[in-house]
Amino acid sequence: MEEQNFFDKVYEVAQQIPYGRVTSYGAIAKYLGAARSARMVGWAMNYVFGKDIPAHRVVNRVGVLTGKHHFEGTNLMQQLLENEGLTIKDNQIVDFQKYFWDPVQEL
DNA sequence: GGCGTGACTTGAA
DNA sequence: ATTCAAGCCACGC
Numbered sequence: 001m002e003e004q005n006f007f008d009k010v011y012e013v014a015q016q017i018p019y020g021r022v023t024s025y026g027a028i029a030k031y032l033g034a035a036r037s038a039r040m041v042g043w044a045m046n047y048v049f050g051k052d053i054p055a056h057r058v059v060n061r062v063g064v065l066t067g068k069h070h071f072e073g074t075n076l077m078q079q080l081l082e083n084e085g086l087t088i089k090d091n092q093i094v095d096f097q098k099y100f101w102d103p104v105q106e107l
Numbered sequence: 108g109g110c111g112t113g114a115c116t117t118g119a120a
Numbered sequence: 121a122t123t124c125a126a127g128c129c130a131c132g133c
Contacts (some may be wrong), residue, residue, distance in 0.1 A: 006129080026116055029128090035116075037128045042114035044130095060115060067114025 006032060010044040013103045014053045020084045021101035022093060024061040031103040042067060056080040063096025 009032045017023055025041040034040065045055045045067060056077040060066045068077035068091060078088040087094040 024116090025114070029115080034128075037130095038115040039113060039127095040115090040129050045114055046131095055114080058114075061117095065114090070114055 006034065006037070006040055007044045007047065010041050011048065011051065011053055013107070014045075014048070014055065014058060016103070016107070017054055017057045017101055020086065020099065022057045022059055022063070022081070022086070022096065022099050023101045023103065024059060024063075026061050027100075027102050027104065028058070031107065046070065054080075057084075057101075059093060059096075063093035063100075065091045065093075 010028055013023075013028050013031060025038040026035060028041045029035050029038040032041075041058075045053075045058060048055045055067070056065075056071065058067075065077050065081075065088065068074065071077045073079075078091065081088055081093065086099055093099065
């Protein structure tokens with residue numbers, strides 16, 4: 001049983017997000033056993049700067065790019081997702097559920 | 108050391 | 121059906 005820290009786990013899961021897939025903060029938090037601490041997942045993402053973590057593949061539960069504002073540019077997050085074959089409409093991922101990647105189910 | 112905020116979620120009114 | 125509120129933990133001032 002690896003008892004890693006919350007942040008470390010978040011990074012690990014985020015790194016395992018497959019190409020063209022997206023997940024939600026709550027999904028990761030749930031996988032970590034802290035479904036009520038989804039905020040911490042987002043907070044951890046604030047520290048991914050400089051890491052190899054595709055934070056752009058992590059959005060809120062409705063598929064809205066809530067944290068796109070924290071990226072370098074304003075539409076960088078959307079550009080990256082569109083580059084992976086996804087479709088973004090009004091900062092929202094189209095067919096989000098179709099591309100939704102649940103760590104609890106996949107892992 | 109206390110208070111507020113934050114890339115969220117879920118449940119109740 | 122929609123709107124409001126509370127909870128969660130960590131970091132900053």
